[in-house]
Structure formats: structure tokens, C-alpha cells
Amino acid sequence: MKYLLIPLLILTFLLGSVNYEESQPIERGAENEKYYSVLYLATFKPHLTSKNHRKEYANLYLKGNTSIFQWYGIRKQDSIQLHRKLENEDVSKYYSLEQYAIEFYNNQLTYYDNIGYDEYEYKEKINHQWKLGDKSKNIAGYNCKNAFVDYGGRSWEAWYTLEIPINAGPYKFKGLPGLIIKITDSTYSYDFEVTEIKNKKKLILKKTYHEMSDKDRYQTNRSSFNLLKHRFKSMSFNERISYMNRNKEANQEVVFTDENGNEASFRDIKFSKTLNLIEIDHESK
């Protein structure tokens, strides 16, 4: 048996080494810049009454002045839908509470989100009036400085680092002389913190899958959209089903219960008073 080893070892070295590579789509953006992938851990309370903060990951992909910010699970779902239909397993594995994506080009963003079965889009010019603070601290291994801004009805404190001189951040935040490592609103309802930064050979800096085609998507503005989103999210389960089927002849009958099997109570709960969206300045309108 000892002599069987010799052919075994020779075989090892004869094994092939042909590489294969995945094809990459072409993106827009500055040619000399590199691609970066920043992963943020978002910690947030979707309802004021939530006992615990919800934690989800979100990706910021960027190159130069072009970027896309999208929830990790939804990005995965979009990627799958480039190749095939989503299956139940995909949806449960890559579930995300929010579905929006934010594409930036220079200081203009395009915001995509779904309400019911409909997809909405609006454009917005961003020019945050940052107030630089005088504090510094180490977050995730980076020396960070603080800065303040008001946006969407909330006051935010950001921690950015000069060690990564990239003008970018999570959600709609950018405009600081370094990458935003952490940003928290004054009520501690929303917080984004970097957990991973990588450079990549290529990234697609657009939302890769849309529920509706460009011409069918509802074009709106930030204010109208936020009002609509607030109303939809405030609806009870029954009202949402009715709203989603408003153009159909008959409503679909869906039986859905809470874990205790209480059908009625769950279906009729309204969330308007407890809802805690990231942008709340529509409420005064």
C-alpha cells in the first residue's frame, strides 16, 4: 500500500488550473476611480412602541461621485431576479423591512421604493448644511470627527473619518470630507454604522431590478411620496389588501393570523400613531 502513494501524489500535481471569470455589466461613473463597497449595520425602531431595535444590513456601493445605497436583502433579491423568479426561500432568506434604493449622481439622488404592488420614483437635490463639531472618537478602528445636520424632520449626528477621504455615507447623507462611519438621529430611532469596507473590481451602481418599467413607474416628489408612504404604512392589514387590489374587480381573500391565531385583531391594527419612519417632516403638512 505504501507504493500507492507515489501515483497519488503525482496525480495531485497534474490537476488542471483553468480559471473562469464572471462577466460584469458596465456601469456609469468616473473612469479612474475605484469601486468601493461599504456595508452599514442599520439599527432602528420602525415603531415607537418597538421593544427592541431592529438590525439590518445595507450596502453602499460607490465609485467617484456615483453611488447606490440599498438594503442588503433587497439587493440580493434584485440580483436573483436578474436570473430567475424569486422563490419563497429567497424571500424569507433575504427579507428586508424597507425596500427603497437611493442612486446618487453628483448631488442629485433618485429614490426608488415600492408601495403595495406599485413602484415610485422621485429625484432630489442634496445640499446638506453640515455643522462640524469639535469632538473626535475612534469608531470601528477609525479616528472620526463629528458633524451635525437636520434632514427629513430629524436632527442627525454624523461621525466621519479623514482616513477614508470619500464623500459618501448611508441613506441620503454625504457632503463631509470623509466617509461617514456612523450616523444617529437625536431620538436614537435610526443609526447606521460601518461594519465592512472593501474595494471591488466592479460593482453595478444602479438598482438592477424594477417592479415596473421606466415609463410605468410613478414619478413623484419627496414630499408627496413621504405622505403616501406614511398613509400606507399606517393602514391596517385589511386596508392594505384593499388598497393593493383597488384596481381589481374583486379583492383577494387572504386569511392571515398572528401567532396566537387571532385573526381579527391582527388584521385591523392601525399603525398611524406608532409609526416611526426615517423621514417625518411630512407630518406637519
Next chain:
Amino acid sequence: MKIKLFRINKHILTVFFFGIPFFCLSQNIELFVTVKDSITKPIAFSTIIVSDSKEENNIIAFASSNSKGQFTLAFETALDSLWVSCRHISHKTIQKKIKATSQSINFIMQESPDQLKEVLVKAKKNFTVKGDTISYHVDNIKSEKDYTIEEVISRIPGIKIEDNGQIKYNGKAISHLYINGLDLLEGGYNIATRGIPASAVKDIDVMRKHNHSRIDIGRTESDDVALNLEIKKGQNLVFGTARGDIGDPFLTTLGETTPLYLKDNVQNVTSLKANNIGKSLKNLGESLISGDIHLNSLQFQTDNLIQLPNVTGVNLSNLYWLDNESLAATNNTLVKINETDLIKINLLYNNGNEQISNSSTTTFIDDSSNNTINNQSRNILETEKIEIGLKNELNRDDFYFKNNLQLKNIRNQGVSNNILNSSTINNNVNSEQLHLVNSSILKNTIFDDKIIKSGLSIELHQNEELSKTTPSLYTDLLGNYNTTTQTATQKAFNAGAFTTINFNLFSMNWKASQELSFLTRTIETSIFNGPNNSQTSTFPFTGNHDLNHLKTITSLESILKKDNWKITLRPSLNYHDIQTDEVLNDDFDFNKSYLFFNPDATIGYKWNSKWYTGASYRRRLSLTDDNNLFNSFILRSFNNLNRFPNEINVTRSNNYGVFLSYSDILNSLFIKANLDIFNNQSDFTFSTSLDQDGLLQTEALEIPNKSNGYKFTTNISKTIFSLIKLDASAGAEQFNTEQFFNNSFIENQNDRYSTTLEMAIDQGTWYGFSILSSYFYNNSKTSFSQANSRFLSNKMTLDLYTSSKTRIQLGMENINSYTAEQNNSNTLVNMSFYYKPSKKLFLRLSLNNIFNEEFYSTTFSNANSISISQFGLRPRQITAGFNYTF
């Protein structure tokens, strides 16, 4: 783009008295900045910061360059001079001191890829949580020395890997190991985990509440945990690992290679392994998963009637004591026909010669005397195994089907040379087993989306066994000749089917199941001293036994969830119809039917997402195992003549349990504790007699037998600072039994206590350290004696990373055994030097059993016996070898 900064003075008075002069002196400044690289190409998106100091404590203004590398900064300041810095992610930072006047500034930046790298590695994330899936990022959790993916998996909090490669998550064996989402190897996953290089894997996904069949997703609750290895893109077409070693005593060798071919529609893994270095390969490819519970319940137990010589040492790594020549080859292929249908083929060949030397002293205590068996043995076992399998799986959203056809042939040749109480005894055991099984599982939906699962299993089994012992034994019974021969032939046909259905009723989840199986089996045995069985051709020396066993199990499981409570009831009705026919003795012919009701209830309370507690009760009525349902003599091992009861033994057992678990994934802390209290009652009591030659004879007496006890186990697993893994477990148990020994009735009380501590530190610094310490205490008490034994073992590894390419590993295993008569301590030391000339290759020089120890000792006490065993060790060994990743 320009952004202005306003600083706020905190003290109004200061502003009033001192501020005005400064305001009067402040001036508007405009800076026109151009940023270019060394070949004067504009650099877009660089950041310019104007500050009052070199340290940039107070930023006065900042901006980013446009696509032409230009921008204008306008601000007010009262300072005379300013610090201006220019940054870009892939260039070196430049800082200049300028006069506080409007001016044009040109920055020429130098590229700096190193700076970029430094920034990028700072933030590390070890895992990502996505619902019930936790993805561990291999590059972040693996240690410098980890070579195969198994070593990285073992660093995941809550995971423990057994010696045979079985992976357990929180104490429960995983149900599947996927490679890129495909279950190529099923239960034989240790081929992959021990063959895939750690560097080839991107993520390890731990999938909790896992459902393999898609039809179950969203319909069936699952406690299963599965792992998925996400292979990095850009691997070679064929990739894997190879290892070779060669050394002295001449010729000590090892060769292993596991090439993998992974494409979207075809996966193939080949594993070729051979060694005589003390590494057993007999478990390679064997199933490490529990499989379908109903299908398992239908299937036939293929145990040998005659025990094979023991070639297993205890409490010490194989490489110190196992003399072996082992060869194994496996090939597994998966072909994906489309997204839902696939075919798998597996081939396995295993050939091993394993040997061990053992010298043991076992003392049995009865009320009048001590009886001692001294045995020095050299056992050799040669095993040849061939296995061929064909599997077909259709895994669709609304339908699941799997068919599994397996043919297995196992041949064993065992030799045991003994000096038993000064008598030389030579025992040879041969066996050849042929087993063909075809099993199918089908899942479908009926009655408005309810899942119905059915299974079918058909088995053909044949086992021929032969034992020859020289000189002859049990001569009072069998006559005095040169040789004792025991033959045993089993032929069996077993067929079974089951159906289960899940449904909801009264706000509860229900699962009804029905199993039906039929076994028809013939056992022919013969024991004789001399050339043939002419002297002992009558029963019970010779037996020809037929068995027909019809079994049905009807169970109805219901789960009620209310608030944080979960109540599970799982009562079952078991029906057995047993018909036996002993051709040579009509006294053992009977036809009996039994109907048992087995209640089973569990109540659990979930305090929050981390804490879970509960209690359970289980009552089981069970019958003698089919393999023991014959009444002729059988020489189980050369010194143990056995006779099973001439009746069916009914055992009634009650188990009361409480449990507690804590699971905090984010903080990597897992705690588990179980307490079980049990009592059993059976219809028979075993009687063992020992003669002066050290020969045992066991038979069953029709006297009711009682046993009871408790078992407590607890385990804590914690990962600290990402890379220090701590596992601690403790156990206590008591088992009280009744037996007859040398015609005396004995009540035994056995108490066992154990603690285990495992710790591993490897923080990417100059050292890595791991320790595994176990302590066992056994106390066996009868009305007239008490014996206790203690055992402490320590296993330590210290890695010294002497440079980026070299590492020294020191290993030590130390075992200490203590009894009233003697204490023993043995320490085995090994050392290896590793040199890594490239990422894909490392070279190794190893020295094993440095101090050339010849024996090690262990001890164990049970019931009225205490034994001390001394195992022979492999001699000092020096080897040179390599590991290569391709």
C-alpha cells in the same frame, strides 16, 4: 462644491470684548486649487481641508474636486497662516502651510496603493445575520494556521466537531452540508470539510430552522441546522488540497488529495487517501447525519452477532497508538438536470488494516471473593468495504421525491492474540456482509395545502460470520478439542412504509403518522469444539431460527403555541406481532402480539429571544431487539459465551426531564442544561458467571429487573474578542442496576462526574494556544464493595508564529489515571516546524512521540468491576511533508 463652516463662540462676553477686533481683522479668502497626479492627469473627487493647525483639530473649510481636479474654496478667517491638506483614497496625503491670502494652489499627488490597503483592512465584520441564517466570513474568522475548512468551521461559536468529522451546532448534529447550495455528499460531508481548502471558501452560512425540501418552506416548522459553504469565485476548474508525508520508522507515509470540480450543474468530489501514520480512514464517507426519523425507524439494524476484535484505544489521539495501513477512495458526483431535479452517484472503497496492543486487568468483586481477568492482547482487524449508491431527487415547490439505492459489501478479518490469565488464546473472526437497500421519500400537498409525506424502504441483508478460537474454550460444555468454532449466518428481508400528514386544527399544529414494517429473518448458529459440530449438533449449541416481525407505529403529534408557551404531545400506539420458529427446538416457537401505548409530552416556555426552558415526560414500552431474538448459544467474543432469553423481554421505561437553553448569537454565548430522571423495568435479569480461566458466560433469568438513575449535563460555549473560543461542560449521572454475578444477587450504584474545558486563542499575534482538559470520576458501589477511579486528560497545542512564513507547533497530550491500587501518568509530546514559501504550499517537519513512550494507561470502573488498561504506543516518528492547495 463649497461648504462654509461657522464656529460658535461659547462665551458671549468673550465675543463682546475680544471678538470685535478679530471680526474687524478677518478677511475673505478664495483658494483656487488644482489637483493632478504625477503625469499631470487631473484627480477628481479629492478632498481639500483648510485648517488652523497641522493636526486639523479645527476645520475651517473643506471641499471636493470636480472631474477636472479643480475647485474653489471661499471662507473668512482672521488667521495669518493656514494648513491645507489634500487627500485622495488611492494617493498619498499632501499637507501645505500657506499664507492666509487668496491664491492658486497646485497639488501633485503620488499614488499609494499601500495606504489604501491599510485603510481597507481596519474594519472587520465576522458575521452577518440574515433572518435565521448567520453568514460567517471565512477570511475574518480563520486563523493563520487553518488549512482545511473544517478547522475554520470549528471556530464558529456553538459549533463542535467530533473526531469522526461530525459537526454539531449547540449539541445537535447538522442535517445538511451544502456546497454552493447543493447537497453533494449528504452524510459523508467530512470528505468535503477535510478536503476543501479554507482559502477557497468565502462564507460559511449557518442556516437555522432549515427545511431542505422546498415544499416544507413556509409550511413545516423545523429545528434542523444546516451549513452552506459559499465557494469563492475564480477558483481553478479543479481545486482542492493535497498532503504528503514520508518518514522514519521506514517507510512511514501519508498521501491525501481531494480534488473538487464545481460548476453550476455538475459537482464532483474525489478523495484519495492512504497512510500508515496512525490515521484511521474507516469512517470516511460514512453518514454523519441522522436522516429521516421515520425511514430510520423502518430499517433493519445490520449489527454483527460475533464481535470483531477491538482495535480502538481510548482517551488519546489515534496517531499515538494506532498501527495501521489504510487506503480509502471515494467519488461523489451530482448532476443538476434543472433547477429542481438532480441525480447523485457515490462510490466508496475502503481497505484498512488496524492493530493495537492492550494489556488489561479487570477485577470483578462479588460478596465472597475478587475475580481477576488479566489479558494481554494484540488485535488486528482488516476491513474491506465497497459501497455504491444512486440517488435521484426532485425538489420542487409543490412536490418532493427522493429515491436512494445503496449496495454495500463489508468484509472483515480479525485476529486477536491473547494471554488470558496465563493461557495463550488465539481468536480469528471473519465476516462478510452484503446489504442492498432501496428507500424512497415522497412529499406532496393535499386537502388545501397540507403536506403529506410517504416513505418506502426495501432491504435485503446477508451476513456470514465465523469465529475460530485456539485452544478450545468452555470445554465443560463443548468438550475438549483443539479449536472452538462459532458460525452464524443471517439472512433477512425487511420492507416498510410510512405516511405522515401535517395539518392545523383548533389553532394547533398536528402531525399524524403511521408506520408499518415487516421483517422476515433466519439466523443459523453453531458452536462446537473440534473439526465439526457432530458432537453439538443439537439445540442450543446449534440453532436454526426463523423470525417474522410485523410492526406498526401510529402516532399523533400536536403542538399548541400560546403566547410564549409551546406544548407538544406525541403519544403513539405500537403494535408488534412476532412469530418465531426454532427448527431444532419447539420450546422456542411462539406467536405473540403486543400493543403498547407510549405517551410523550413536552412543555416549553420562551422567556425572550434568548432564554428557553421546559420539561418533558416520556414513557416507552419496548421489546427485545430483533438481533437478540434467538435462543441458541452465541460466542459473542472469545471469552464471552452468551445466551439470550427464550422469551421476549419487555422493557418499560419512564423518563422525566427538565431543560434550559440560552442562545445569544451576537455575543456568541450559548448555554445548555438538561436533567433527566429515569426508571426502567424489564422482565429479565442477566446473570454472568466468571470462571478461573477468565471466561464469562452470560444468560438471562426470568426475574424482573429494575434500574433507575439520573443524568445531568450542562454546556457553556462562549467566544470572546472574536477569536478566543471557550467551551465548558459538566455532567453528573447515577445509574442503579440489578444483576446476578457468580450466582449472587448484586445491586449496583454507579456515579459518574465529568468536567471538560476547551479553550482556543488565536488572535493573529505571534502565538496561538489551545487546551482541552477533561476530568472524570467514577464510583461504583455494591452492598459489599466500593471502587472508584479518576481520570484526567489534557491536550495542549501551542503555535509560535516565528515569522510571516514560519511557525513552530508544540503539542502535548497528558493522561493521568488514579485508582486505589495505582496511579499512572503519561505525557506524549510532538513538535512540528512549518514553512510557508507561498500562499498555496507549506512544508512540514514533524516529530511525534518525542520521548519514545511505549505505553499509556487508562482506567474505568462500572458495576462490580474495575479495569486498568495499558495500550501500546507507536514508536518515535519523524516525518517530512507538505500541504498544497491547488
